[in-house]
Each structure stands twice: as C-alpha cells, then as structure tokens.
Amino acid sequence: MRKPIHITAPRPTPEEWAKHFPISKASEKALQALVEEFKAGLSHQKELPVNSIEPEKRRKRASAA
Amino acid sequence: MPQPPDPNGVFLNIPYDEEFRSLYVAYIVGLCQLDLIPHLASEIPGGERRLSRIFQLIKSCRYSIHDLSRIEVSVTATAVPRFNMPLELGMTITWQNLHPDRHTWFVWESEPYRLQRSASDLNGTDPYIHNGTAEGVLRELCNAFPREHMPSVPKMLDVYHFANLSLDTILYKNGTRNPYDRSVFMELCWLSKTLADLIRLGGPAI
Numbered sequence: 636m637r638k639p640i641h642i643t644a645p646r647p648t649p650e651e652w653a654k655h656f657p658i659s660k661a662s663e664k665a666l667q668a669l670v671e672e673f674k675a676g677l678s679h680q681k682e683l684p685v686n687s688i689e690p691e692k693r694r695k696r697a698s699a700a
Numbered sequence: 701m702p703q704p705p706d707p708n709g710v711f712l713n714i715p716y717d718e719e720f721r722s723l724y725v726a727y728i729v730g731l732c733q734l735d736l737i738p739h740l741a742s743e744i745p746g747g748e749r750r751l752s753r754i755f756q757l758i759k760s761c762r763y764s765i766h767d768l769s770r771i772e773v774s775v776t777a778t779a780v781p782r783f784n785m786p787l788e789l790g791m792t793i794t795w796q797n798l799h800p801d802r803h804t805w806f807v808w809e810s811e812p813y814r815l816q817r818s819a820s821d822l823n824g825t826d827p828y829i830h831n832g833t834a835e836g837v838l839r840e841l842c843n844a845f846p847r848e849h850m851p852s853v854p855k856m857l858d859v860y861h862f863a864n865l866s867l868d869t870i871l872y873k874n875g876t877r878n879p880y881d882r883s884v885f886m887e888l889c890w891l892s893k894t895l896a897d898l899i900r901l902g903g904p905a906i
Binding site: 647655662669676 | 707734735736737844845846847859862866869870883886887889890891893895898899
C-alpha cells in the first residue's frame with residue numbers, strides 16, 4: 636500500500652537552507668547570473684499575448700486563406 | 701534516544717550514473733519546489749566509512765526515496781547487478797521498523813510490476829512509477845509529498861528544464877563531469893531553491 640502522508644512540518648527557513656547548502660560568495664555570484672537569465676525568460680513569457688504562442692502556424696493559416 | 705530527524709529532509713537513494721542525470725535533476729528541482737531538503741550520500745565529506753555516512757544521513761532525514769528503476773545487470777563484460785540501492789533500502793527498512801515515527805520510506809520504479817520481479821519481498825509496497833521521465837518524477841513527488849500551496853507540475857517542469865540546461869555551466873565551473881559531486885549537488889540545490897522561490901513569488905500562471 637502507498638502510505639498517504641501530508642506534510643505538516645513548517646517549511647525550512649532561509650537560514651536552514653543556507654545551512655544545508657553552503658556555497659561560496661563566488662559561486663553565489665555565478666549562480667545569480669543564471670537566476671537573472673531565468674528571470675528574463677519569465678518576464679518574456681509574461682509579455683507574450685496568449686495568441687502569440689504559435690505565430691508560424693497562424694501565418695501559414697492566414698496565407699492559405 | 702537518537703536525534704530527531706529533519707522533518708523536511710529527504711534522503712535520495714539513487715544510482716549515480718550518467719543515464720540517470722536528468723531524473724537526478726528532476727528529483728532535486730521537485731523536492732526544492734515542495735520545500736523539502738534533498739540529501740545525497742556524496743554530500744558528506746569523506747573520512748568515515750561510506751556505509752556509516754549513508755546510515756547517518758538516512759537517520760537524519762524524515763523521509764527517503766529509493767529509486768530502484770536501474771537495478772539491472774550492467775552492460776560491461778563482467779556483468780554485475782547493482783546492489784547499492786537495495787542495500788540502502790534494507791538499512792532504511794530496518795531503521796524504520798525500529799523507529800516507526802521517525803522515518804517513512806518510498807520506493808520508486810520506472811515501470812509497473814517491475815518491482816515484483818526484482819524484489820518480490822516488497823510485495824504489498826506500491827511503488828511510485830515515474831516512467832523514466834523527469835515529468836513522471838515531478839508528478840510522483842507531488843503525489844508522495846502533498847502539502848499546502850504546491851506548484852503545478854508544468855511550473856515545476858519549467859524550472860527543471862532551466863536547471864537541467866544550467867547543469868553544464870555548473871559542471872564546467874566546478875571542473876568536473878560528475879553531476880553527483882558534492883559541490884555540484886550543493887549548487888544545483890541552491891539554484892533549484894532560488895528558482896522555486898521566484899516561481900512562487902510571481903511566475904506566470906501556467
């Protein structure tokens with residue numbers, strides 16, 4: 636049987652995370668650059684109107700009509 | 701009495717091989733998204749005997765995931781089955797039997813009914829089936845560890861794809877090709893946790 640569990644423990648605090656995953660300042664700086672890249676991707680996603688997901692497909696459909 | 705375990709700690713008993721790399725990233729990303737703290741045997745500095753270190757880590761975690769999907773005969777000329785994962789599962793089952801309130805273990809597999817063939821003594825244990833995909837790992841993590849305010853699987857997948865792409869940068873920076881190295885594991889966790897917070901704070905609704 637699968638054991639049904641529901642996690643009720645308080646979520647770890649930022650200090651606990653930092654304690655578990657200590658990284659150097661230099662590493663943090665390098666990883667922060669990746670985070671910025673991810674953020675840029677997120678804001679780009681936000682800017683896209685819903686109907687712009689498949690522009691190529693829409694263009695083809697319009698030219699066929 | 702032993703020290704109480706970390707209530708959010710999850711020990712990952714997984715194969716350390718190249719083919720498992722994407723599922724390894726999915727486990728880390730998924731656990732961080734659920735605000736659970738992943739732990740790997742390789743994170744403890746050497747010195748003590750490896751098995752003792754692993755047992756200490758199991759005891760310090762409230763949960764453990766035992767992925768048995770790659771228990772198979774290796775493809776080398778001197779083919780040997782891989783026993784590390786079942787060995788660590790056996791240790792965990794004993795620990796849980798001695799201290800039922802301190803530990804809960806889960807078995808993960810890639811295919812239904814495979815466990816019945818590889819470890820029939822575990823009959824009665826329903827494994828979580830990830831189908832050998834990152835999406836399957838994320839989906840089953842949500843099934844195994846339900847908690848308030850969970851992200852959706854597509855949101856988790858977004859972070860997974862980015863973290864998986866970033867792994868090469870992390871490997872290069874650490875001068876290694878081994879994604880299971882301690883430094884790489886630490887940085888991958890840091891990145892996954894930071895991205896999880898970002899998604900929670902204001903990513904696009906998916």
